[in-house]
Amino acid sequence: MTVRSASARYEGLGKDGKGHVSTQSGVLSDQPYGFNTRFEDEPGTNPEELIAAAHASCFTMALSFALAQAGHADGTLETSAKVTLDKDGPGFKISKSALTLVATVPGIDEQEFDRIADEAKANCPVSKLLNADISLDKTLKPS
Template sequence: MQKHSSAIWTGSLKDGGGSLTSQSGVLSATPYTFATRFEGQNGTNPEELIGAAHAGCYAMFLSALMSGAGVVPDRIEATSTISLDPTTEGSPTVTAAHLDVTVKAPTDEAAIRDFAEKAKAGCPISKLLKAEVSLALKIA
């Protein structure tokens, strides 16, 4: 299975702007700028999108683990906070992803904690945050 999204950027870093489009069309020429990423202006940014992907993936994976063991969760709430250090020498760096999770499920606390830790390690997006990145470049 492969999914894709694309970005277009025009202009300089601070004065330019870009748009993001996802394969599903949920994002369709969605604008983003330096100000939405680094200055807190309203709008999306890559770290917010990574956080949404991480939280969604984690919640689904935790549900799969629990359901596979016969425990169907009533509700899983997950928030992923992506930390970006813009002052890292060389280029800004994502330094951490932190999950805040609330689970309501018909099982004991120890079992939920065990499932939660396994989901943190096994969630595909958690793994992605440690992944190799490849590149295919075309010069136009």
């Protein structure tokens, strides 16, 4: 079992509050977040951006390992994720994560690529965590 951690601190309440988020690895260290970074254009991060980064990186790694297990030795995978935050009654919910993949994998056909990519989307740990609609738009470039 692997356990990773992050922490958040929020000072003040509501729109006037300011937060900071840090990760165990130190990649984020007191990174600012708050209403203005989440709903406006103030510099800093927000939970949806962090979830998008986690989903893109998790899916891409899962696909990389699945392709290697299927016997493919080389390739390039580039994934972006767009996470949607919608109003949900008095609060909000993350309703969707849209993955966009562009891949170059020598020697793979479109049917095998689609099958392996769809399985990776369904089985990456972050996809399993999210209770949202997860889409995958994939492009296999000629090698």
